[in-house]
Amino acid sequence: xxxxxxxxxxxxxxxxxxxxxxxxxxxxxxxxxxxxxxxxxxxxxxxxxxxxxxxxxxxxxxxxxxxxxxxxxxxxxxxxxxxxxxxxxxxxxxxxxxxxxxxxxxxxxxxxxxxxxxxxxxxxxxxxxxxxxxxxxxxxxxxxxxxxxxxxxxxxxxxxxxxxxxxxxxxxxxxxxxxxxxxxxxxxxxxxxxxxxxxxxxxxxxxxxxxxxxxxxxxxxxxxxxxxxxxxxxxxxxxxxxxxxxxxxxxxxxxxxxxxxxxxxxxxxxxxxxxxxxxxxxxxxxxxxxxxxxxxxxxxxxxxxxxxxxxxxxxxxxxxxxxxxxxxxxxxxxxxxxxxxxxxxxxxxxxxxxxxxxxxxxxxxxxxxxxxxxxxxxxxxxxxxxxxxxxxxxxxxxxxxxxxxxx
Numbered sequence: 001x002x003x004x005x006x007x008x009x010x011x012x013x014x015x016x017x018x019x020x021x022x023x024x025x026x027x028x029x030x031x032x033x034x035x036x037x038x039x040x041x042x043x044x045x046x047x048x049x050x051x052x053x054x055x056x057x058x059x060x061x062x063x064x065x066x067x068x069x070x071x072x073x074x075x076x077x078x079x080x081x082x083x084x085x086x087x088x089x090x091x092x093x094x095x096x097x098x099x100x101x102x103x104x105x106x107x108x109x110x111x112x113x114x115x116x117x118x119x120x121x122x123x124x125x126x127x128x129x130x131x132x133x134x135x136x137x138x139x140x141x142x143x144x145x146x147x148x149x150x151x152x153x154x155x156x157x158x159x160x161x162x163x164x165x166x167x168x169x170x171x172x173x174x175x176x177x178x179x180x181x182x183x184x185x186x187x188x189x190x191x192x193x194x195x196x197x198x199x200x201x202x203x204x205x206x207x208x209x210x211x212x213x214x215x216x217x218x219x220x221x222x223x224x225x226x227x228x229x230x231x232x233x234x235x236x237x238x239x240x241x242x243x244x245x246x247x248x249x250x251x252x253x254x255x256x257x258x259x260x261x262x263x264x265x266x267x268x269x270x271x272x273x274x275x276x277x278x279x280x281x282x283x284x285x286x287x288x289x290x291x292x293x294x295x296x297x298x299x300x301x302x303x304x305x306x307x308x309x310x311x312x313x314x315x316x317x318x319x320x321x322x323x324x325x326x327x328x329x330x331x332x333x334x335x336x337x338x339x340x341x342x343x344x345x346x347x348x349x350x351x352x353x354x355x356x357x358x359x360x361x362x363x364x365x366x367x368x369x370x371x372x373x374x375x376x377x378x379x380x381x382x383x384x385x386x387x388x389x390x391x392x393x394x395x396x397x398x399x400x401x402x403x404x405x406x407x
Contacts, residue, residue, distance in 0.1 A: 006023055006024065006057065007023075007024040007191060008021040008022065008023055008024070008057065008190065008191055009021065009024065009183060009188060009189070009190040009191070010183070010187060010188050011064060011161065011181055011182070011183045012181065012182050012183070012187055013154050013180060013181060013182075014175055014180060014182075016187070018059075018061055018062065019062065019181055020061045020062030020064055020086065021058060021059075021061055021062070021064065022063075022065075022183065023057075023063050023064065023065055024066075024089075024190055033265065039168075040100075056321065058084065059311065060086065062084065062086050062112075063084055063086070064085075064086045064088055064114060064258070065077075065085055065086070065087065065088060065091070066088045066090055066116060067088060067090070068090060068093075069089075069090065069092075069099055071093060072087065072089065072093075072099060072102050072103065072106070073098050073099060073102045074102075074267070075102060075105070075106065075267065075350070077106055077111055077268060077308055078106060078109060078111070078267070079138040079264065079267050079268060082109065082110040082111045082112070084404045085111070085112075086112045086113070086114050086132065086133065087106065087111055087112065087113050087114070088113075088114045088115075088116040089103070089113060089114070089116060089127075090116050090117075091115075091116055091117035091118070091119070095121075095123045095124050095126075095127060100126060100127065103127060103130050104130060104378040104388060109129040112129070112132040112133075112198050113127075113130055113131050113132055114132060114133035114134070114135055114161070115127070115133075115134045115220045116135050117134060117135060117136075117137045117140070117163070118135060118136055118141075119140070119141065128153075128156055128158065129180050130167060131155070131156075131158055132157075132158065132159065133158070133159045133160070133161050133181065134153075134158055134159075134160050134161070134222070134321045135160075135161040135162075135163050135180075135183075136160065136161070136162055136163065137163045137164055138162050138163065138164055138165065138170065138286075139163075139164045142323060143162070143170070143173050143174055143177045143179075144177070146160070146162075146177060146179075147177035147178060148179060148278035150178040151178065157404065159180050159181060160179045160180060160181070161179065161180070161181035161182065161183060162174040162179040162180060162181070162182050162183070162184070163183050163184060164183070164184045164185075165182050165183065165184030165185075165186045165187070165355065166184055166185050166186050168186065170186065170187055171185075173319060176379075182258050195337055203375040204225050204226075204228060204229045204232065205269075205272065208222065208225055208226075208232075208269045209240065212262075212265060212266045212269045213224070217262050217265065217266075217401055219257050219258070220254075222252045222257060222265070223254050223257060226253055226257075227253055227293070227313060227317070228290065230289045230290070230317055230318075230321070232272065233314075233317055233318075234318070234321065235272060236253070236256055236257075237250060237256060237338070238266070239268055240256045240259055240260065249339040249340060250314075250338055250339065251310060251311055251339045252310035252311070252314070253310075253314075254310070285320050285323055287396055287397075288320050289316075289317050289318075289319070289321075290317070290395070290396035291392045291393055291395075291396035292316035292319055292320065292360055292392075292397060293313045293314070293316035293317035293356075294313070294316070294391070294392035294395045295316060295360055295389055295392035296315055296353075296356055296357070296360060297309045297310075297312050297317030297386055298314040298391055298392060299312065299317065299356055299359070299360075299378070299380060299385070299388050300312035300356065300389040305355060307352045307356060311341060311342055311353060312353060312354045312356060313337055314338065314339075314342055315342050315345050315346060315353045315357060316356075316357070316360065317339075318319065318333070318342075318346060319357050319360075328348055329346050330347050333346060333347065341353055345357055354380075355374060355377065356378065358370070358374060359374040359378060359380075359385070360372065360377065362374060363385060363389060371385065
C-alpha cells in the first residue's frame with residue numbers, strides 16, 4: 001500500500017471567495033515540488049485524483065492543472081471532465097503549430113485554458129481567442145507593467161490572475177490594475193492532502209501497453225488483464241463515469257471498455273502507465289480482492305439464483321475497497337456507475353449478490369453454521385463451495401506470482 005499526495009492552493013476572486021484550486025503534485029509528506037519530470041508529475045496527479053473520488057479535494061470548485069506541452073498535444077486533458085478543470089499552459093511551452101492545433105481542438109470541445117506565468121509576446125497572439133485566464137507572476141512582471149497589457153486586451157474576453165500575492169497592499173494594487181483573480185501566500189499557502197492509493201501492478205501495465213499499441217485492440221484480452229488488477233478496475237470505472245460517457249449503469253468491464261472506444265482507452269492506459277512509479281508487491285488485501293472476485297464468479301456460474309457472473313466478479317473485487325482505502329464504501333461507490341444490484345450488495349449486503357458476499361465472508365471466517373444456512377438459500381452444495389474457494393485461491397495466487405516474476 002502506498003500514499004498519494006497533492007497540494008492545493010486556493011484561487012480567490014476580488015471578494016476573497018474561493019474560485020478554484022491549483023493542484024500541485026507532491027511525492028511525499030514534504031510540501032515541496034519533487035525532482036520529477038513534469039509529464040510524470042501531471043500524470044501522477046491526475047491518475048491519483050481524477051480517477052478517484054475528488055469531491056473533497058475540489059469542493060465543487062475548478063481544478064487548475066499544469067499540463068506540459070506534450071501532454072496537451074497528446075490531448076491528455078480530453079480524458080477529464082471539462083466542467084472541472086482549467087488547462088494551464090506552462091511558460092516554457094513552445095507556441096508552435098502542434099500546440100495551437102491541440103489547443104484549438106480542446107477549446108472547441110469545451111475546455112478552458114490559462115496561460116501560466118505569462119510574459120507578453122507576439123508569438124502567443126494567435127492563442128488568445130482560446131484563452132480564458134492569463135496568470136501573471138507579479139514577482140517577475142510587476143503589477144504596473146501587467147496593467148499596461150491588461151489595458152491593451154479590453155477587446156478580449158480574458159480574465160487576469162495575479163500570482164504570488166504576498167501582502168494586502170499587493171492585493172489592493174492588483175485589483176486596481178484590473179486583476180480579477182488572485183493566488184499567493186497572503187491568502188493561503190499550498191495545503192498538503194494525503195490519502196491511500198492502490199498502484200497498478202507492473203506486469204499488467206506492460207501487457208496493456210503492448211496490446212493498446214496494436215492497430216486493432218483485443219478487448220477480450222484487455223478485459224482479462226484489467227479484471228486482475230483492483231487499481232485499474234476502480235480507475236477505469238471512475239474514468240468512464242467522470243468522462244460523462246454513459247447514461248446506464250455498468251454491468252461488466254466489457255461494457256465499460258466498449259463505452260471508451262480505442263482512442264480513449266489508449267490514452268487512459270498511457271496516462272496510468274506514466275503515473276505508475278513503484279512496483280510494490282500486492283498486499284494481502286489486494287490478493288483478497290482478486291480471490292473474492294473469482295470466488296463470487298465461480299459461485300454465480302454454479303448457483304441456482306441466476307446471478308450474472310460478471311456482476312458477481314465486480315461485487316467480489318470491490319468488496320474490500322473500503323479496507324484498502326480507509327474510506328466508507330458508500331462514499332467510494334457514489335460516483336461509480338455500477339449496476340444497482342452491485343451497489344445494493346456492497347452497501348447493504350442485500351439481494352442475491354449481497355447474500356453471495358455474506359456467504360464468502362462466512363466461509364473465510366469458518367462460520368460453518370452461517371455457510372450452511374446461506375448455501376441452502378443459494379442452492380449451492382457445501383462441498384462445491386469448498387471447490388470454488390480452492391479454485392479461486394489457485395487463480396489469485398497465480399496472478400500474484402505472475403506479477404512478482406516480472407520484477
